[in-house]
Amino acid sequence: xxxxxxxxxxxxxxxxxxxxxxxxxxxxxxxxxxxxxxxxxxxxxxxxxxxxxxxxxxxxxxxxxxxxxxxxxxxxxxxxxxxxxxxxxxxxxxxxxxxxxxxxxxxxxxxxxxxxxxxxxxxxxxxxxxxxxxxxxxxxxxxxxxxxxxxxxxxxxxxx
Numbered sequence: 184x185x186x187x188x189x190x191x192x193x194x195x196x197x198x199x200x201x202x203x204x205x206x207x208x209x210x211x212x213x214x215x216x217x218x219x220x221x222x223x224x225x226x227x228x229x230x231x232x233x234x235x236x237x238x239x240x241x242x243x244x245x246x247x248x249x250x251x252x253x254x255x256x257x258x259x260x261x262x263x264x265x266x267x268x269x270x271x272x273x274x275x276x277x278x279x280x281x282x283x284x285x286x287x288x289x290x291x292x293x294x295x296x297x298x299x300x301x302x303x304x305x306x307x308x309x310x311x312x313x314x315x316x317x318x319x320x321x322x323x324x325x326x327x328x329x330x331x332x333x334x335x336x337x338x339x340x341x342x343x
Contacts (some may be wrong), residue, residue, distance in 0.1 A: 227306055238299050240278075251307055251325040255299070262316040267323060269309045274301040274323060306331025 257265060259280055263265040266277045279296040303309070307325045314323045 239299065242299060242301070244301065248305075248327075248332065250327055251304065253301060253323040253325070255321045256319065257316075257321055257322075258319040260319070265316060265321055267314045267321070269303065269312045269323075269325065271309055272303055273303075274303050274312075274325065275299070276301070276321065276323070308332070 220276075240258040245252045245254075252275060253276075255276060257278055260278055264278055264280060268275045276299045277297070282295070284291045284294045303325060306327050308328045309325070311326045312323065314321060314324075324340060
């Protein structure tokens with residue numbers, strides 16, 4: 184008998200049956216499954232705003248010489264489901280949709296909500312802001328003040 188036969192982790196080394204598969208070991212299988220669960224959970228937060236970024240409504244922001252325009256796609260909502268607030272430096276848009284379904288005597292009810300906060304640049308007149316909801320699209324118009332309009336200078340682009 185060799186000394187290596189007395190060491191428990193060295194017993195399989197000299198056997199011709201080959202290396203043991205990790206699937207044969209229930210603890211290794213459990214460890215691999217737990218690792219997969221945690222990796223799947225944390226992968227949801229890889230985007231800068233977490234899973235909310237992919238589930239929120241599409242928002243387009245543009246600016247003209249006259250105003251800042253914010254357009255939000257809200258299919259399936261009505262104007263009464265949407266709340267729009269504006270301060271000197273922040274535009275807040277909130278919405279909530281409640282879905283109710285009945286099948287085989289059971290009622291299923293779910294509620295989806297969103298909340299968007301968009302910074303408003305200086306020079307926007309919050310008192311004259313307007314919101315219009317048409318065909319599932321909310322459009323918020325934030326007109327610029329006269330001082331902000333006066334500061335805009337057009338630069339002609341010439342071909343070289």
